[in-house]
Amino acid sequence: MSVLIVLGSKSDSPVAKKAVDVLEEFKVEYQMTVASAHRTPERVRKLAQESKADVIIAIAGLSAALPGVLAAESLKPVIGVPVSGKVNLDSILSIVQMPPGIPVGAVGLDNGKNAAILAVEILAIKEPALVEKLENYRKKQAEAVERHAAELSV
Numbered sequence: 306m307s308v309l310i311v312l313g314s315k316s317d318s319p320v321a322k323k324a325v326d327v328l329e330e331f332k333v334e335y336q337m338t339v340a341s342a343h344r345t346p347e348r349v350r351k352l353a354q355e356s357k358a359d360v361i362i363a364i365a366g367l368s369a370a371l372p373g374v375l376a377a378e379s380l381k382p383v384i385g386v387p388v389s390g391k392v393n394l395d396s397i398l399s400i401v402q403m404p405p406g407i408p409v410g411a412v413g414l415d416n417g418k419n420a421a422i423l424a425v426e427i428l429a430i431k432e433p434a435l436v437e438k439l440e441n442y443r444k445k446q447a448e449a450v451e452r453h454a455a456e457l458s459v
């Protein structure tokens with residue numbers, strides 16, 4: 306089981322790093338590449354049609370067509386990550402406002418981390434070992450909040 310991460314541009318790397326960190330923590334296999342819906346439409350089409358990955362994470366800014374085009378060309382679930390820029394709503398709306406029939410699961414601005422966690426949750430449907438890792442992940446997160454509460458509460 307694996308995840309394909311597609312960046313619309315090399316400049317989206319800091320957001321991709323957040324997704325990669327999570328996938329590595331969960332020891333989930335992934336492939337990563339750059340392909341642009343506008344600058345290299347054929348490359349995007351080929352990737353969508355030929356990828357053996359189970360879930361696709363597509364990271365793009367500006368008029369972020371990449372997640373939608375990957376979703377149009379593939380039956381795999383696509384998670385779109387809008388990248389921030391001068392006008393933050395551009396990429397969010399491009400990803401959220403897909404026409405009915407071709408869905409893209411959207412996470413928050415620059416939130417590569419949530420995209421990867423959601424991808425792991427999708428893979429966990431067929432992979433019980435990942436369910437256990439997700440439970441531990443949530444437990445550690447909750448423990449951190451308890452620690453912070455103990456530190457800061459008055």
Ligand code: RP5
Binds near residue numbers: 314388
């Ligand atoms: C989008 O345009 C990319 O996903 C990136 O977020 C943005 C800017 O691209 P570059 O000009 O930095 O290559 O297609």
